Amino acid sequence: MRVGIIGATGYGGAELLRLLNQHPHVQEVVLYTSSKEGMNIQESYPHVSDIYTQTLKSINVTTIKDEVDMVFLATPPGVSAEWSGQIAEAGCKVIDLSGDLRLQNPDVYEKWYKREAAPLALIKDAVYGLPEWNREAIKKAQIISNPGCYPTATLLGLAPLVKNKLIDVESIIIDAKSGTSGAGRSPSAITHFSEMNENFKIYQINQHKHIPEIEQTLQEWDEKVETITFQPHLVPMVRGIMATIYAKAKQPISEEMLRHLYKEAYKNEPFVRIRPEGAYPATKEVYGSNYCDIGLTYDERTGRITIVSVIDNVVKGASGQAIQNLNLMHGFEESTGLSLVPMYP
Template sequence: MRVGIIGATGYGGAELLRLLNQHPHVQDIILYSSSKEGMNIQESYPHLSEIYNKELQSINIDSVKEEVDTVFLATPPGVSSEWAGKIAEAGCQVIDLSGDLRLEDPSVYEAWYKREAAPSSLIQKAVYGLPEWNREWIKSAKIISNPGCYPTATLLGLAPLVKSDLIEFDSIIVDAKSGTSGAGRSPSAITHYSEMNENFKIYQINQHKHVPEIEQLLHQWNKKVSTITFQPHLVPMVRGIMATIYVKARKKTTEQELRELYREAYRHERFVRVRPDGQYPATKEVYGSNYCDIGLTYDERTGRITIVSVIDNVVKGASGQAIQNFNIMNGFEEGTGLKLVPMYP
């Protein structure tokens, strides 16, 4: 197949190029840009010079439909809403890594993203690409809305409990930490080395745009869920997300019962690994891979369940999951091009 990437100069786009380069079913990759056409990718990423030595192309729908079968939109919010519909109408598959197509209600998008939403007709055509729970819809989709990084870690961590109706739904608290690559490549005060090195920051208190995305899917799984408490932090590392999730059990349970629930839920999922008793994952243990590792425990004294969910935010939280969706859409084995052993240390 021939694939195109719009937004290749960002971290997500560069990671897509790295991973798709060794995908056995990808014959050609074309990089497009709305602002840097004519530039060679090695000007931004010298390490990619051996795998791509062509100039970035301008986005022309007539050319795109002749050149590629699938387009990955690794663009900031606001760009995908402009291009996704046009590309899909031209006959290409679309996998959107931005948040433009994730929220079903345009007014919710506009309230959290502070910009105009995509047309409702386009949003309705997009399938939310969380493979472990939406696989059947992904198989026949033409437009995929790839989940955000925080939602991926959080939703995979919560799904078995929410779907099984085992918790008090007003008790969900998500305490999440991310590496700085999640903020993108454009420099800012919050990710400046002098600000972030040897520092630990809370940010966007009660305002993070991934909150409604998480709540939307939890509500679809169980109508009893309405709102959650979600708070992100930045830690002085480049890659990785750890979501530590606290919930109150509805009735007395045991850690063994909970672990069996998770093992059964993810028994056939190649990219979700449930840790054994007494083990809790660290971000370094999924670094550079498409895995989500989950550990959990139950405190009999307080009746609270604690779930620890970790991912690499650039892979399973973005580009790797996008390729996982690409594989499902096209009938390829789901792990094709993603059989990456985590880098450690």
């Protein structure tokens, strides 16, 4: 198949280039741009020299269906809202890695993203691409809204408890940490080396745009969910997310029962790994891979369950999950092109 990427010069686009290069069903990758027509991809990423030599093409929706079978939009917010619908109407399947199509309520989007929402019809056509919990809808979709990185780690960590209504949903607290690549490639004061090196920062307190995305999916699983407490932090590393999640159990639960619940929930999932009792994952242990590793425990003294969920934010939190969705949409084995052993150390 032939695959197009809009936004190949960002970190998500660069990771798509790395992963698609080893995908056995992808014979050609065409690079498009909404702003950098004529730039050679090697100017932005010399590490892909001799692998990808294309110049970035402008988007032409009248010809794109003759050039590619599907398109990834690895773009900032706003671009997908403009292009996804047109590309889908032209006959290509679309996977959007931005947040433009994740929130079903345009008013909520505009409140949190501070910009105009995509057309409601386009939002309703987009399927939320969390494969472990939305697989059948993904298989039939024309447009996929790829989940955010923090929501991926958080929702995979919470799903078995929320769907089985085992916790007091008002007690959910997510304390999340991310590497700086999650802020994108454009330089800013918050990610400047002198500001971030040997430093640890809290940011966007009570304002992060992934909050409504997490709440929206949790509400689909349990209508009693209203709001959550979610707070992200930046740590001085490039890749990785650790979401440490706390919730009050409705009834006492043993460690054995808790672990059995998670192992049963994810027993057929190729990219979710549950740690044994007393073991908790670290971000380095999923580095460069599409895995989500989960450790969990129950504190009898406080009645709280603690879940530790780690992913590589650029892979399972973005481009790897997007390729997982590509595989489902086209009937390929779900792990095709993604069977990567994490890089360590």
